[in-house]
Amino acid sequence: MAKVKILIVDDNVANVELLEAYLLSADYRVVKAFDGQEGIDQAYKENPDLIFLDIMMPKLDGYEVCKRLKTDEKMRFIPIVMITALSEMDAKIKGLDVGADDFLSKPFNKLEMMARVRSLLRIKNLHNDLDSSENIIFTLALALEAKDPYTAGHSERVASLARSLAKEVGLPEDMQNKIHKAGILHDIGKIGISESILNKNTTLNGDEYGEVINHPSIGANICEPLKSLLDIIPMVRYHHERFDGSGHPDGLIGENTPLGARIISIADAFDAMTSARPYREAIEKGKAINIMTSEAEMGQWDPKLLSAFIKMMRRSD
């Protein structure tokens, strides 16, 4: 097994050497950086399992480094231990605010430090496992649609359109990220529907239609066991609801459908219309917008979201 890699970021060379000696004696691999910017560069280059981070440093201080790493989806599971002087209560509060996982006081106590390293690495491993179960579901969603030339790329396009719409209406970045994930996963429930129905080039009969409209609930059930997808599940389940209550599975009306699901439904309908299907050609973008505008007049779409969507699409033309 590859050795655990720990990054030390501190402009005080004596501190770095002392920590390094402790860590090497416990058979960890050590990489070093001597200012905040170098710390960030090394974190991206080396992808360490844990970071020791000093606070007062030239260029970028430790708070800024911590904040940047913790707001990056790819880096935020790397535990960060901030190095503080014994009595610095303010430093700890500020450190917690920027997402630090733990603190180590100077002068270092070797036993205490090693115990913290072990416990943080255990947590990191749990996150790694979680990440890989999440990855399996995402891979499955993309593999599923790639089989079918008519839907290849659909989920990614819906995800990116939905994220842009979320941004357009001023939702915060973590919500934009969740909506993007839900966009990728929204049709994963189609895995439970037979291909002969999905690829049929004539109108579906009643039984077949009944099977197709189950896919949002099946999708929500697939994602259910993953706690990390908790906020995403309603967006999957309700992406075929319509503002006037004419959708499925539950016929939710208006804002009873979660905002994320309303956003995905617009992106989904637009991408479906503007892509070819076994039973029809792709509809040109301007025409799709006209169709959705008249559907909104009849109550099918959240009017505010749809007008934000149209504004955004016109700008990108």
Ligand SMILES: [Fe+2]
């Ligand atoms: Fe769908």
